[in-house]
C-alpha cells in the first residue's frame with residue numbers, strides 16, 4: 001500500500017491555492033482545503049503541479065555508459081592535441097584498462113581509424129564513439145582485446161587486405177559482447193538524473209535490442225533502479241517480452257534505422273514495414289536526411305500507414321512534404337535540443353538550402369502534424385527544460401537564431417513533453433482526478449518556469465504517487 005499523500009497550496013492548470021490529494025498512486029481529488037490525509041503532506045508554496053514529463057526518444061544504456069566516459073568533442077576537445085590529452089588523462093573504465101570516449105565529431109581530427117588513434121593513445125585499449133551514435137572507432141589495442149579481426153559482422157569495416165580499420169558501424173551489441181564486462185551498465189544513476197529533471201516516463205529508442213540488453217532494461221525497471229515508466233521501441237518483431245507484474249514497461253512501435261550515409265533500400269523498407277504492420281504494430285523510423293525522408297514517404301505511399309507510425313528526428317523536412325506528413329497521420333518525434341547543442345556546426349556544415357528545414361517545429365504544428373519533443377540523449381542534451389528553451393529560442397551555442405520561423409511558444413513546447421508514451425504528439429496529459437500520480441511539483445508557478453526554463457526549479461517528483469526525487 002502506498003497510502004495517502006497531499007500536496008497543499010499548489011497551482012494546478014493555472015489556478016493557485018489548490019490541494020492535490022493522492023490515494024494509492026492516483027490523483028483522487030483536487031480542491032481547496034481538503035481534509036488531512038493519513039500520510040504525508042507536502043507544501044508546494046504556490047509552485048505548479050504538472051504531469052510528469054515524458055522523454056519520447058532516448059537511449060538508456062548509452063546514456064548510462066556515457067556517464068563513465070571521456071568527452072571527445074567540442075567544447076571540451078577541439079583538436080588532436082586536446083584529444084590526446086583527454087585520452088591520456090581519462091580514467092580507465094574497468095580492470096582491463098579500457099578508455100571509453102564519446103561525443104566525437106570529425107572537426108576534431110577527421111574520421112579516425114586505428115592507426116590515427118594509436119598516434120593519439122596506444123598504451124591502453126581505446127574506443128571512441130561518434131556523436132551520432134552510429135560509429136565506434138577503436139585503436140589497435142582495442143582491436144586486439146576484442147578479437148574483432150576474426151568477427152564476421154557487416155559493421156566491422158575492413159581495408160583492401162581484409163584487416164579491420166578500427167571503424168565499427170552500428171554494431172553496439174556485437175562490440176559490447178566482446179568487452180571485458182560484457183553486460184549493459186546499470187541504470188540507477190540515469191534514473192536519478194531523469195527524476196531530478198522531472199521526467200517520469202521514457203521511450204528507449206535503441207533499435208533491435210539484444211536479449212541481454214532487453215533483459216537488463218526490464219530488470220532495472222522491475223527492481224526500481226529506473227523508477228520511470230519505460231516504453232521500448234527496440235523489441236524485435238515476433239517477440240513479445242512479458243513484463244513482470246507491477247513493472248511499468250510497455251512495448252511501442254518497432255524502430256527502423258535508415259542509414260544516414262547511403263540511400264535506403266525501398267523494397268526492403270516496404271517489406272519490413274508491411275511485416276511489422278501485419279503484427280498489429282506501428283513503426284518508428286529514424287530519418288535524418290532529406291533523401292531518407294523521401295524514400296520513407298515513398299514506402300508509406302506503397303504500403304500505407306497505421307495509427308502510431310512515427311518518424312524519429314525528422315532532422316530535415318522539406319516544406320513541400322509537411323502536408324504529406326499531416327495527410328498520412330504521421331507523428332514526428334524531434335529534438336530541437338540539437339540546435340542549442342551543435343547549431344553552429346550545422347550552420348557551418350549543413351547545406352544552406354537545408355537550414356530552413358532543420359528540426360522543424362512551428363510549421364509542423366501549424367499544419368496539424370502531431371509533434372513530440374525528446375532528447376535523443378546521450379547524443380543530444382538530456383535536460384527537457386534545455387530542450388524546451390531550445391524549441392522556444394532556437395539559439396545556437398554562440399547565440400545565433402537558427403530557424404526563427406520554427407520557434408514555438410513555451411506552453412506548446414512543454415505540451416510536446418506531456419503526451420503519453422504510446423501517443424507522442426497526442427493530447428497532453430493533465431493533472432485531474434483519476435490519473436496516475438506521475439507528477440512534478442515546481443518551486444515556482446508555471447508562468448515563471450516557462451519564462452525561463454530551468455531544471456533547478458523542479459522541486460518534488462512522483463511516479464505512481466511515490467516520491468522519486470525531493471529537491
Ligand SMILES: [Zn+2]
Pocket residue numbers: 057058059205376
Ligand atoms: Zn536516437
